[in-house]
Amino acid sequence: MAAAQLGTQTADTTVQAPRVASIDVFRGLTMLVMIFVNDLDAVKGLPWWTYHAPGNVNAMTYVDMVFPAFLFILGMAIPLAIEQRLRKVPSQAQLWKHVVSRSFSLLVLGLILANARAGDPALIHMKPHVWAILALLGGVLFWMVYPKAEEHKVLVRTLRFSGLALMIVMFAIFRRTAKDGSVAWIRTAYPEILGLLAFAYLTTCILYIPTRRWRWAPFAWLTVLTVFCCFCTVHWIEFPRHAGLYLWPFGNGSDTLIAMAGVATSIIFVGKQSAHWPTVRSKMTTAAAFAGICLVAAYLLTPLGISKIRATPTWSLYCVGSSILIFMLLYWICDVQRYTRWAAFARPAGANTLLTYLVPDFWYFILGALGITWFRTHFVSGVPGVLRSLIFTAFILGIVAVLTRWRVRLQL
Template sequence: MASAQLGTQTAATTVQAPRVVSIDVFRGLTMILMIFVNELASVKGLPWWNYHAPGRVDAMTYVDMVFPAFLFILGMAIPLATERRLSKDPSHRRLWGHILLRSLSLLVLGLILANASAGDPALIHMPPSVWAILALLGAILFWMVYPQPETGKTLVKALRIAGLVLMIAMFAIFRRTLKDGGAAWISTSYPEILGLLGFAYLTSCLLYIPTRRWRWASFLWLIPLTTFCALCSAHWIEFPHRVGLYLWPFSNGSHTLIAMAGVATSTIFVGQQSRHWPTVRSRILAALAFAAVTLIAAYLLTPLGISKIRATPTWSLYCVGSSILLFTLLYWICDVQRHTRWAAFTRPAGANTLLTYLLPDLWYFAIRSLHITWFRTHFAWGMPGVLRAVVFTGFIIAIAAVLTRFRLRLQL
């Protein structure tokens, strides 16, 4: 994900401002919680609120709020990354090229993870888990942030080319077996979380960048997005379900709505637009008012249902309001009061998010390739299972910390 930095302060000067710690902390906490709940999903015998709420039930749990938090923080990074990129290179053509490539990269990674267990070993001539490891290895080689010594440019270029060739080869050989016995290529029906983030990133940029100079644009975009989401949930508009994400990347508008709320929140606290809220008090009051409006709107739209699976506007807006409140609290603690030592454990996940995201999957694929089942058959019930999820989360974060310390980092 894009690094969070303050952009230029005026049109005439380009000043690199201090890093906004609360954005990295929020991102890190979200990543850590995602690892935990994904591991917890295989644990049985816990209260219902430890799992995703069923699609037919009007309810949401804290688990249903993790993905929206990712969308929200993705949106928060967009204005900062845009300002930084344009300050270095004012070409809008290259900016849009970067946006399209980044969206495509997230989609490619999502398709690898979504198809990792679907490959037919008889057709791809290797276990699906090995295929997934090789495909992700190619991605890591291609998107790794390498040091840039003058003498090592040839090696870096060779590693990137090798990674790209490996990814292409894995996609080329992939085959899965359909229910009727026929063979098929990569399934694109569900692009996994990373692919959904890629679509949300693209659609948010499509709305934000052309209108970014208008103070209230990012807030006003939330009105048509919420309306569209509500009409889709009420089944007054049906075409997004029929044409799919690849023809209509907005889907029913819910993911773009959450990401755009992150964009709006970012303009309050950081970047060029934050000059309209010059004091800490004004920023916090604006954020609290914004959160209150979204929570009230969520309550008013309750008749349309509360569901992550159905991506209803009530679910979207409750998640938005909660994310605004949480970020405001973190901003007060980390950036105003300067209390950051408590959040040291979030730094690897906050600064090296993409690699941290892939580590659990690489672990699962590795133990599956080695036919190790112990981790899934032990501590799989009740509080021992919760303890297992906590230990596993700490294990992944520790690995991410070591890799980050050795400057092994991914960036799209």
């Protein structure tokens, strides 16, 4: 995301450094686990805690904490990105244009992934996997970070226009057969993880940007969102369930709650407002208290249920408290002690996140388009399946590292 000014402190002094390594490492490790658990989901015969907990039980597993960790780190990047953008272009109009554009871009990619297997080959005249590859390829061409050299301008514009045109054509020709047998267009009910991130990013910015000058504002918004989530969970407030994300992008408040907690954590550790916590000790003490409050609140709200599927406040706050503690540990290791070499395998994924997210999908769609089913019929249970998922994760991280070295990057 954005480069940030990090205070690397002794007990009484603050020295500016150019980058927050712990944010990239946290993001990279989250991507690593996300790739692993997504592939592991197809492996049978494993303990219950290796899968998402069912929605009809009050429980959560480590798998249920991966998406919230991504929301949390998305929130952490928001204050840094906004500071950097306003330094470059001090315009509120341009800032909001960027926020809306980025949200819409994530939503478009999410809808591509959500409909990747739903297309009717007889109606779109190609395999659904081919449609998905072409649509994502258009996104890659459009959102790729190209060289800024003057001699490449015409080529860059041509590639971007071609990517945009390809996406538009793929959306225009898409058709699917609905459950009642009728012909339907893009299914928008579930916009996939990227779409959920789009709504969380948009709603967090809606609340944070107008109030960003007050360092207490994210904590206040977090409290309001928690109360709202509680009211939705006990059905005292019903309209979010009926309105849908397109009319009410906050949903029941849980995703925005988690992202806002990331914003609050960010202002403790990095950026301009972190000067209010000038030493490592003050940052760690404040963050530990913040995490403790969230975990205690989660425990007290246990009667409302613990479920990722139902997006309960208890699940949200347990994930927030855990994410804060994990970030504190990474901050101490990576930014205070400057020990980052151990995380070299995850740094490319953390710095090139969107590409990392899309590479596994490209892999699955290419196999589907070629009719290769070997990976779905071998090593699909028990320990061999786990080893397969570990190897697959390492394979994807290796591809991302190579592409990043070749300067293939995506930025919305």
